[in-house]
Amino acid sequence: MLNTITKALIYESQGLKDDALEVYKNILKNDPSNKDALLAIYRLSGVRKSKPIKNEQMKEFFINLNTPEEVNEFKRWLLRL
Structure with a gap:
């Protein structure tokens, strides 16, 4: 199954944060310039919460x-x- 932003958002909406993060990371591996995936990783990983x-x-x-x-x-x- 393809890794897409939509798939990751569905995981997020179901409370599957780790699965969503994995999809976002795979998206970035294939498309390092994908800003939506990058922002989602920051958001889900709590980077901004700690700063x-x-x-x-x-x-x-x-x-x-x-x-x-x-x-x-x-x-x-x-x-x-």
Whole structure:
């Protein structure tokens, strides 16, 4: 069976975190530029939970997002983490 984001999301929705992580990792092996898989691995592995938000300016920016351009800027910032 193919490893897809959809398959991983289904595992997540069923509470199968380890299975979802394995699918995301396999996706990254085949496509290292897959940002959805990379972000999901960070989210599921708790990387962000163990690190406090260090950039208070971006935290405030996120809280006050108003335009699509600001949303896109915030997404770009997240991808650089």
